[in-house]
Each structure stands twice: as C-alpha cells, then as structure tokens.
Amino acid sequence: MDAIEVGVLGATGMVGQQFVSRLARHPWFRVTWLAASERSQGKRYREVAPWRLATQMPGASAERVVESCEPGKGPKVVFSGLDASVAGDIEGAFAAAGHIVVSNARNFRMDPLVPLLIPEINADHLTLLDEQRRTKGWPGAIVTNPNCSTVVLAMALAPLRVFNLRAVVVSTMQAVSGAGYPGVASLDILGNVVPFIGGEEEKMESETLKILGSDGGRSPYAAVVSAHANRVAVLDGHTMTVSVDFHTRPSIEDVGHAIRNFSGRPQELWLPSAPQPPIVLMDEPTRPQPRLDADLGGGMAVSVGRLRSCPVMQAKFVALGHNTIRGAAGAAILNAELMHAEGLL
C-alpha cells in the first residue's frame, strides 16, 4: 500500500506538533504539507515551531517549508490543530475545496451534521457525512474529535449504556498540557488547584451526550451530565471521579464486566492506533494515576479503577486518559484511520 499523503493545519502549535510527531512514524499516513499562520509561512518548520515535546522533531518535517492555510494547495486529507479563533472559517473553506478535514478544534463539534467521533463508541456517526456533503454543498468533509476531558468520560461511560444511564456527576483533575503553551502560569498551579476551566464543564455536559447519542448524534443520549472541572499540577493525563446512576439496577460486578469486555470498531479492524483493550479496568485501589497510567496503550487506552457502589448514585469510579494523545492528536489520527478503513478517505 502506498502511504496516504496528509497535511497539518496549524502545524506549529502544540496540537500541530503532536500531529507532526505522531504521524512521523505512522504506518499509513505521511505528512507532506505543513500549514500555519502568516507569521510562519515561507520558513522551515524547525525555525518557526517552538518544539516542546520530549521527542525529537522528525527530520523530514524539520526541513519542510511551512505554507499558508490556503484550501486546495495541500493533500486531500488534512489534520487540523488550528486554534478555535480561526478554525471555523479555515476548516469550512477546506471542506468546501474538497479536503477531508480531521479536526481537533471545537468549532464544528456540536454542528448536527458533523460527526463528533470516538471510533470505539460511535463509528456509525460517519454515516452523517453524506448528508453533511449534500446539505453544506461540500465536496470534502469535516470530522471532529471531542474535548480532551470529554473523551475520557465518554469512553468510560460507553460500556454502561447497556444499563441505561440516567445521570452522571463527574469531577475532573486535569493536566496543564490541556491548556496548550504557554497555557497555565506556573504561579497559578504550583502547589495549587484551580477549580475552574473556562467552557470545559459545558463541553463535557453537551459533547458527551452527542457522542453517546443516536442518528449520528442528532438525538443526544437521554441522560444528564454534571461536570466539575479542575486544573491540577500534573503534566499529562486527565483524571476524573465519576458517579453514575442507571435506569436499571446492575450489580457492581455487572458494571465491571461491561467495562472489561468493552471493545469497538477500531479493535475489530486492528487500526494502527487502536488500544487493545480500549479500556483497562484496574483492581489496585490506588490506580489509575496519571503519571503511571496515562501512557497505557500508547496513550490511547482509557483506564478505570476503584469501581464500587455509590451511596447516592449507583456506581462510582475513577477514570483517566492521556489528554494530548487520546484527548487530541491521537484521537484525530484514530478517526482518520477508521475513515480510511471504511473507505472514506
């Protein structure tokens, strides 16, 4: 199989860097085009990307000249790590010009015609694309992945749909890497907790229901989510405590069984980025912990632990996922892998 050429929009930002880094060793995709804002155009990537990853900048991309975010110029498939302030216009223009835009930006996530995709959960939401093209008149398409904390929550809840979820109370402890760079000031977070992240709770409360919903997400799942979002002094990995109530009354063993046996389309198709299994259920009482467990499954697995009865709701547990991998660039790449496997690229 020939490599599929892909481009990266917003290549110099934090999410863009993650795309460049992770795609450098991808078995299917090859980055042949990097685009960023005017300030970077015409310069080599290594000159303009303030590299902040612990991995080395991939050599091929380092020497590549950064281009403008102009539709029609790059390859058909583009990953978008654009900032929300510009992603709406640019991604729309790329789709209109025939590109498949696999986006991490929030702008189109709640658009009823755009799949908010977690391949393990709602691979069927890709059927939206036909109507998206028809209605929007786009020869291309846009597919999005959720907010970094939403992915973790939705993954942990997905196996529990069989018990008819009624309500969820979730309280997060989120890593600073979720805020980009420079992001959170050290004076704000060293030895501290900031019990507020702008817009995060609203995203968790709405995106989760679209993801778990039916009809491509146009019928949101009929449960209620209440989120408390907090920032803590962790580098990578969003940890969250979750209490859930169901319409049925499963035993804790039933709940554990459902989580442990959960699997989805990426596992079935053995997609390159698919973690096997997608959710790791842990028995040790002190796990999962972000420093020890965020990298499970190459950063693509979600881990769940401390599953027990909740005296107020029915069950409670801790969930954890890597926010810049499963919660951002890795999520988008898995989306693209699914689309390729389903013949949609």
Added chain:
Amino acid sequence: MDAIEVGVLGATGMVGQQFVSRLARHPWFRVTWLAASERSQGKRYREVAPWRLATQMPGASAERVVESCEPGKGPKVVFSGLDASVAGDIEGAFAAAGHIVVSNARNFRMDPLVPLLIPEINADHLTLLDEQRRTKGWPGAIVTNPNCSTVVLAMALAPLRVFNLRAVVVSTMQAVSGAGYPGVASLDILGNVVPFIGGEEEKMESETLKILGSDGGRSPYAAVVSAHANRVAVLDGHTMTVSVDFHTRPSIEDVGHAIRNFSGRPQELWLPSAPQPPIVLMDEPTRPQPRLDADLGGGMAVSVGRLRSCPVMQAKFVALGHNTIRGAAGAAILNAELMHAEGLL
C-alpha cells in the same frame, strides 16, 4: 483572667507541633506540659520534636522536658495529637483520671457518647458530656473534632440544612500535609494524582451525618453522602467539589444567601479562634484556591465558590479549608475555647 494551663499529648508529632505552635500565642491557654512516647521522655522538646513548621519553635516549649503520657500528671485540660494506634487507650485513661481531653484523633469520633464537635454547627452536642460522664464513669471527658476533609464539607453543608439536604456527592483534592510526616512519598505525588486515601471516604460519609445530626449526634442527619477522596500535589488546604440535592427546591440565590449569612456560636461569643465570618462565599469564578485562600480567617474560615445549578443534583460548588488548622489543631483549640466559654473546662 489567669491563663488556663493545658498539656499536649503526642506533642512531638505533626499535630502536636501544630498545637504547640498555635497555643504559644493563645490569649487564654498556656502550654505547661508536653507528653509523648517513651522515646522522647526526659529530653527537651527541641531535642526530640523534628520541627517541620515554617514558624519558629516557641521558646518556652523548646526547653521544656517532655514527659510520659501518664494520666493525672499534667494539667486538667489536655489536647491530644496522638496517633490513632495509641489514642484510644491513652485518651480513655486520661478521661478516667479526670482530664478534659480535647482530641484530634479518630478513635472516639463515632462513639455515641462523645461529641464530634464543630462549634459553628453543633455546639449543643456538648450536652452529651453529662451522659458521657455518667455512663462511662469518667470524672473527666473527651471531646473530638472531625477528620480534616469532613470539617470542610460539614461547614459548607451546615447552612444548607434549612433546605433539607437529601444527598451529597463530593470529590476531594487533598493536600499532602493531611497525611502527616513523612506521609506521602514525593515519588507518588510529584506531577501526579493519587485517587485513594485509606479510610477517608468512609469518614466523610459517616462523620458528616453525625455532626449535622441531632440528639448530640446520636440521630444522624437523614441524608446520604458519597465521597471520592484524592490526593494532589498541594501542601496545605483541602479543596473539594460538591453537588447537593435537597428535599425542598431553593433557588441558587437562596443557597448563596444561606451560606453568606451563616454564623454560629463561636462568632456570637467572639471566641479567639472564631473566623468572622466562618464561611467566605466568593464570586470570582476561579476561587477558592488552596494557595490563595486556605489561610483565610487565620486558616479557620472555610471558603466556598463557584456556586451554581447542578443539572443532576440541585446545586454545586467548590469548598476549601485549611486541613491542619481548621481540619486539625485549630479545630480542637476552637472546641476548647467553646467549652471554656460555656463553663465546661
């Protein structure tokens, strides 16, 4: 007024050091007796107390010779910072010998005849002491303060009793100082979250209801509490997110009004350690934060912020308190102040 002489049991430990430090500048109490385990007896306090507070060791105590925890030797009033492994026997023996034991240990907290006291909330539970003396045959008495995270939760809930609390889901982010010294290993908590603290959730779920209960706590408050306890890389200050449900349906404004106007017996009596007001309700969306707000009211005030509707329960908010002051030594000292003001010392 002459100073009231007091002793400290377990004077060399972390809580004991807090007692020694805080009592050194107390307007009513004067430390005249320090007791600890055999290993320290007969030596000067400064030689055996591994001082870990940012304040200087008080000169008077530094030179004092540490004695054994032998009932009948020290002053009538003793504060106990003893470890739970020995507190049960020793505190009981001191009460039997006529001492008033004001304890921070957990051993007697759930004893139906021992007040689990937060003076702002249940000053009336001191009426238990008559029966305690009669039933146990103690000429002295034992009074306890709650676990460090329970105090913060109970304080935040106390004003809401007027709305008939039905259920509470709380998720904590607790400071390492709550685990004593050496306590949490740095390898476990640097850049990490540990989503488990042994016994903490059970204490929050049971102690809270005894504190808010009636008949001296023998009739627990008729609500249900579900706790998630987490350790984070914070030095001092337990932060927690709280979702609450009521039997009535107050507006968020009503809830805020109740919190803002909450006051108790310590404020009425202007006890030396009483924070004015006991609960600080904050409007800034990013507050309270442990590093900025744990010291409010000299570490004795609890702060509450981000009060808003909860889509699952009715209201949700963030609460914060200083775990080694309001949650330990400061709590016990306020208990003793109340007892003195009520003529019980």
Added chain:
Amino acid sequence: MDAIEVGVLGATGMVGQQFVSRLARHPWFRVTWLAASERSQGKRYREVAPWRLATQMPGASAERVVESCEPGKGPKVVFSGLDASVAGDIEGAFAAAGHIVVSNARNFRMDPLVPLLIPEINADHLTLLDEQRRTKGWPGAIVTNPNCSTVVLAMALAPLRVFNLRAVVVSTMQAVSGAGYPGVASLDILGNVVPFIGGEEEKMESETLKILGSDGGRSPYAAVVSAHANRVAVLDGHTMTVSVDFHTRPSIEDVGHAIRNFSGRPQELWLPSAPQPPIVLMDEPTRPQPRLDADLGGGMAVSVGRLRSCPVMQAKFVALGHNTIRGAAGAAILNAELMHAEGLL
C-alpha cells in the same frame, strides 16, 4: 509624626501589587497615589489590578482611581515597580520633575551616578545623590535596589569583605515568582529545571561588585563573580550555592563569626523593615530551605547555612532570600526608610 505620602508607579503589576500590599501597613508611609499604563487610567485599582497575592487587596487602594504616570502629579516620593521597557524614560522624567524615585527597575542600576543600594551594605552610597543631582540637573533623585538574586548573594558576601574576597562561583535555584506574571509557563517548570534565566547571570556578576564597591559604587569591588542561574519549581525564595575564595586565609570559624555578627545601618537605626539580625546563620545541615526559611525576618532576612570548607575555593555555603520581598518591593521600601532616617526624603 505625620505619615509620608507616597505613590506607586506601575501599581498594577506584580511588583506594584507588592508595594501596595506592604505599604498598606507601613508605620511611616501612606500610599495616596497609584499610577499605571494608559489601559488602567481612570479606573479603580480593584478593577484593573489582577491581584495575585495571598493577602487581601488593601481597602484604601482598592477604591483608588489609577492615574497616568505623569511627573509632577503624585507625591514627592514614588516607588517604581515599572517594567524595564518603560522605566528608563518615566523614572528619569519623574526625577527631573523633582520626585524621589525609589525604583526596583533595572534601568538605572548600573548608572555610575545612581546608588544601587542595600542599606546593610552600602548606606554610604547615598552620598552619590548630590553629584547625581548636579550632573543630571535633577531636582529629584533616583535610588535603585538590585536584582532579586543579586541581593541575596551580596548580603551573604558583605560580611566576608573583611577577608578580601578574590572570587565567587554561585549557582542559583530561583523561584518562579521572580519572573512576574504570567512569567514561567507551568509546562516549562513542573517537575523540571530550566538552567537559564535571560540576563540574570550578567546582573549578578556586575551588580554585586558595584554594591560591594567604594566611592558610591564607582570603584567596583575587586573580585570576580561567576554565576549559573537556574529556575526551579519553587514559588518564593531564591536559593543558591556559593563557593568563595579570599586573598587572606580565614578559618571556617572566622567566616561563620563574620556572618553571624554582621549588622548594618538599618539595624542600627531600627528601621521598620530591618530584619534583626540581617543574616541568619543556620547549623542544621538541611537548611536553609525556601519553603521554611524565605519568610525569616518578615521576608527581609537572608539565611545562610551549610558553611564548610571548599576544596577548590576556600569556603562554601548555601544562601537564601525571599525574592519578591528582600529581592524587590521590600528592598525598595527599606531603601526609602533609610533615606527618610537620613533626612533625604
């Protein structure tokens, strides 16, 4: 004595906030004028100062309307917390308009006619002011305090001048608060060390010699300083390891004696901010530590510990000081106190 009215230039920044906070409880000075950049003018201080201190904003300043940095408008004495990008022009203009500018900015520090003042060390450098006024034609004057790490080093070295310092190798571990707000990104410093702080080493190497020098600093002290500057995950307090070589050969006891007995003009005059003693020499092998010792002497004392022989140079030790107090606002206030006591305000 009537309070001396003072103003603050750059009042909304981090150093400006420190001035406002510390001066609020000053026995001699009263803040009656706050000035900042255009963006803040005409608004109340509480509306424009993004307060980041753990203390409450002083009520009197909170309601004060912020004015423009226009010479001639405010009181005679102004403290400057201006950013270096604008401090040069503004401070010069204020001095020309007759103000006494007590500045924390770096712009005039190395000006041969401007005292770079640490009152314990070079109170006599104030004699420069006559020539400063004559030469510059200023009816007012400018006095500066050193860079935050320089203060700590210079204080630790000052007592050692009696042994004729020959060379100093210093390696710092500096707190993030030294970089202002937002300053150091949390992604850069959480669980990390950044072995570079722009311009810091040069300042330590040159400012120190001016401070210890004679003729108002115009004859720099004849020693050589080599600095390594590092940023660590500490909130407040710059710690540094120091190796020193002398022209004479004092014993370690002599060196300790000199440090322990060091005192200066502020101690002699009992200036309100003067720490007694100015340097605390510690015997415990693990001290000083920023979290435990930065606040000594109200944050104005420098602590020194681990004094021992250096196999390469002659002596080595650890020094520590509070970077935003002794190293910034507190330093400037002590300068002003000295000037007042010497009849220069």
Added chain:
Amino acid sequence: MDAIEVGVLGATGMVGQQFVSRLARHPWFRVTWLAASERSQGKRYREVAPWRLATQMPGASAERVVESCEPGKGPKVVFSGLDASVAGDIEGAFAAAGHIVVSNARNFRMDPLVPLLIPEINADHLTLLDEQRRTKGWPGAIVTNPNCSTVVLAMALAPLRVFNLRAVVVSTMQAVSGAGYPGVASLDILGNVVPFIGGEEEKMESETLKILGSDGGRSPYAAVVSAHANRVAVLDGHTMTVSVDFHTRPSIEDVGHAIRNFSGRPQELWLPSAPQPPIVLMDEPTRPQPRLDADLGGGMAVSVGRLRSCPVMQAKFVALGHNTIRGAAGAAILNAELMHAEGLL
C-alpha cells in the same frame, strides 16, 4: 548466540525493579533468578515487589518465585541492586563463590581492587580484575558503577582530560528518584529545595577522581572537585552546573569540540546499551532540561549545554543525565555488556 543467564540481587527494591524491567528486553541477557531479603523468599515476584515503574512488570519475572541471596544458587552473572547496609557482605560472598557481581551498591566502589567503571571512560580499569581475584582469592569478581550524580559529572569531564583538568566546582539539582522509595517526603520537596543529600558530595568528590584516574583507578586523577548537592522537585534526571579550570588554556571552541567528538569503547563495540553519541552537546540556551532531555539515548546519554567562559574558572556548562538509568541500572548493564564483549563474563 544463546542468551546469557543472569540473576538480580535485591530484586524487589527500586534498583532491582529497574534491572528486571530493563533486562526483560535485553538482546544478550535473560533474567532467570531473582533474589531478595528473607521477607520475600518463596513468594512470586509480583506478590512482593511493590512495582513503582510506569512500565508494566515483565510477565516472566512476575511469576518467578523469589529466592534467598545465597551464593552458588543463581547463575554466574548477577546484578546487584542491594541496599548498602547488606551489599558488602553478600556481594563479597557471591564473588567468593565464583559469581561475577555487577553492582550498583556503593560498598566496593572505592576498593582499590574493584573497578569503578564507566565504559566510555575507563574500560581499561577492567584489567584490575586479575589482581582482584589474586589478592582477594575470589574465583568470581566484583565490578561497580558510580553514584548517580558522579556518572553525569564524570562523563561531562572525561572529554576534558586532554586539557589537564585542575579544578571543578559543581552544584547539583537532583531528582527525587535518586533517593529510592519512599525516599524524599513530599512535605520536604513540594515547592522546595533541600540543599543537602547525605554523603553525596563526598562521593562526587572522590569517585570522580578514581574514575578518571589511571592504573585501574589506583592513581586518582590529579584534580580537585568541590560539590554542592541539592534535591529539587524533579522526578528523573540530575542536572548540574559545572565550572572547570584547566592547566592548559583551551578556547571554548576547543572545549566544545572535545565534548562533541567524545566517544568510547561502548560506542566502538556498538554495545546494545551504548548511546550514540555518549554526550549530546546542545546549542539551545535553555537546554538541557531534565523533563525534555533525561531520556536521550534511551536514558544512557549525558547532555551538556550552555557551554561558555567562566570568569572565575575557565569554562562553565550545564550537564544532565538520567539518574536511575545512566546513574544506576543502565550503568551496571552497560558494564556487563562491556565485560561480555571483552570476554570477561
């Protein structure tokens, strides 16, 4: 080639876990024997090793039954991660029983007949083994690797021997993982610096000279080292600032050239753990940093940066290495690889 069977002494401790983890994927060695203290004997490794690494416990070792540290029982080659309190006796007994002991413990490091080996620097010190066997009457042998901070310093200095090192002043900022588990209490290090590590400075000052010395280390290198050792809130990676003086007067370019071109026997032999190159010289002014660079060369490379003139000595720079890999288990494994390649196993 058949795999070489190896054992691990002290297998359940932190260094022992590192051995087990790293050897699990080693191309030459296969762990077939695990030994630990009495408490663990007869139990499966997974039951008694409190696994604290972010990697999974290797399956083969997990099920292995832990044996006693009894000489003669395990394979010929044993790696020792024993605690210094017992390593002296046990390692000696193993050598006497014919084992090749590749040790990370400090007990035999300064023994004049035991190589203190860093293969890039002093591969020739292995010639000591003949005399070691003769003199001690051991059919086996002991080889040691240096203290974790010494390795980093010695590696950075090795290329500079061509300029005739005269003196070195080094100040470290060391990771908490260097102290084992539980090691440093979080209360001691969160937001703090501890400017003392027991015995560390002495080790750096003496071990470095033995390593760089001749005649198997029996003639220590004729320079003087002065060390300041500090603990900082970093998980992995010891960073240090270094000032060096030479008998010759090389230019900074010469020094950089020597570092950049440094290579040793492991690189020549392409040993499996040999980093290529062994020292990475960095030009970016803010590097190396522990979080970004400790893993270079699989944690086996030392990185050096900020090379510049020192006004007091001649050159100064920053050096960094991974303390539990290059500074412990990885170092011992490289030693064993060298011995195997040289026909000494």
